[in-house]
Amino acid sequence: MAETAFRILLVGVGATLVMDFWGWLLRRVYGVSAPDYRLVGRWIGHMPRGQFRHDGIGRAPAVPAEALIGWAAHYGIGIAFALGLVTAVGTGWLQQPTPVPAVFAGLATVTLPYFVMQPAFGLGIAGARTPDPTAARLRSLITHLVFGTGLYIAARLVAAI
Numbered sequence: 383m384a385e386t387a388f389r390i391l392l393v394g395v396g397a398t399l400v401m402d403f404w405g406w407l408l409r410r411v412y413g414v415s416a417p418d419y420r421l422v423g424r425w426i427g428h429m430p431r432g433q434f435r436h437d438g439i440g441r442a443p444a445v446p447a448e449a450l451i452g453w454a455a456h457y458g459i460g461i462a463f464a465l466g467l468v469t470a471v472g473t474g475w476l477q478q479p480t481p482v483p484a485v486f487a488g489l490a491t492v493t494l495p496y497f498v499m500q501p502a503f504g505l506g507i508a509g510a511r512t513p514d515p516t517a518a519r520l521r522s523l524i525t526h527l528v529f530g531t532g533l534y535i536a537a538r539l540v541a542a543i
């Protein structure tokens with residue numbers, strides 16, 4: 383049980399690292415701005431005060447340690463998604479990972495930003511209130527497909543250990 387949990391942790395962290403590398407690459411090569419996980423921390427930091435939705439998260443007051451909270455949440459969510467994948471397909475997938483469940487899981491994870499985070503940040507459902515909703519949706523979709531690919535890559539590396 384502990385070994386399985388450790389493998390899930392490694393897969394979640396690995397997949398999130400792949401996603402972050404993708405963001406770094408886009409920023410470095412194409413100048414595409416990366417997600418600001420400090421804003422995720424700000425959103426979470428306002429929750430104990432009863433505020434779950436903002437008209438514009440960037441205009442909300444900063445909270446202490448919001449960058450740390452945001453990055454920890456980012457990796458924690460990646461681990462939770464890895465757990466969800468393994469729960470759905472079974473622990474055998476960790477020993478013999480296949481790409482289809484991982485990529486499908488990556489696609490499924492885009493529902494969180496589309497229907498929870500973006501509306502809560504004041505960006506509308508699936509980024510409808512952003513300056514270019516189509517670009518925002520496509521960027522989220524591709525990023526989460528990369529996360530799904532990262533689930534597979536990380537699982538292959540962990541299985542080889």
